[in-house]
Amino acid sequence: MIRGLYTAASGMMVESARQETITNNLANSETTGFKRDLALQRAQAELPVLRVGDSNHLPLQPVIGTLGTGSLVAGIHTVHEQGVLRETGRKLDLSLAGQGFFTVETAQGLRFTRNGAFTLDADGFLRTDAGHRVMGTEGYLQIPAGELTVNENGRLFVDGAPVGQLRLTLFAEQEMLSKQGESLFDAGGQVALPAAAQVKQGFLESANIQVIQEMVRMIATQRAYETNQRALQAQDELLGKAVNEIGSLR
DSSP states (O other): OHHHHHHHHHHHHHHHHHHHHHHHHHHTTTSTTOOOEEEEEEEOOOEEEEOOSOTTOOSSOOEEEEEOOOEEEEEEEEOOOOOOEEEOOOTTBEEEESSOEEEEEETTEEEEESOOBOEEOTTOBEEOTTSOEEEETTEEOBOOSSOEEEOTTOEEEETTEEEEEBOEEEOSOGGGOEEEETTEEEOTTOOOEEOOOEEEETEEEOOSOOHHHHHHHHHHHHHHHHHHHHHHHHHHHHHHHIIIIITSOO
16 A cells, blocks of 8 residues: 555656646747757556465565556656747848757857847847857857848848858757757757758747647646546555554454
8 A cells, every 4th residue: 555655646746747847838838949848757667576475385486477666757858840930020030940050159158049039239249139149150140230131051141242151050869958948958068060951031930839739738637647646545545544443453
């Protein structure tokens, strides 16, 4: 019975982590370039079930099966599939069609993002909405006054004259990227490769979240949590009966 308490409790912890992940996804459903997360789970190690009290007095107790001991959170997986590109018509709004990231410089070093809602500071440097400078292949991108156009290869032109090239990066193991907030990813020491994604000027990439799908997952998670909670309560009641009634002295 005590093992049953731990098994039900582990299920509740898994569903609680899943609920937090879904809630975060829903909270960022309008965040440009956001990538949804999934809470992965795995079974805990199974325990062997031994036959006891064997009349043959064997030196080793024979194994007659295994017993599951619940589940646990294996990790949080980020889904890097493409989000919907929505047109804004704004010249400094850029998006990527295909795999790849914009490269920006932060106080902690280079970071990578799919959020292309860029602005210009007082000195004409291209920045993210959080104030991080956007990197080009030759360093910072400084845009002079004039009509800005960006082609699909990431080359920037002002009044037809080239002024720089966006530094687009790709990683062999995207699952190793870690979220840093502000729609930024840390490469975790991976080597940055040049990306072949197409740049779309005047578009932004929406979060790759289906709100209705996330709501359905939330309801299923709540029901699974409640099921484990009822199992825990039942185990607790049985344990109480065993201690207070069956085990009491008459």
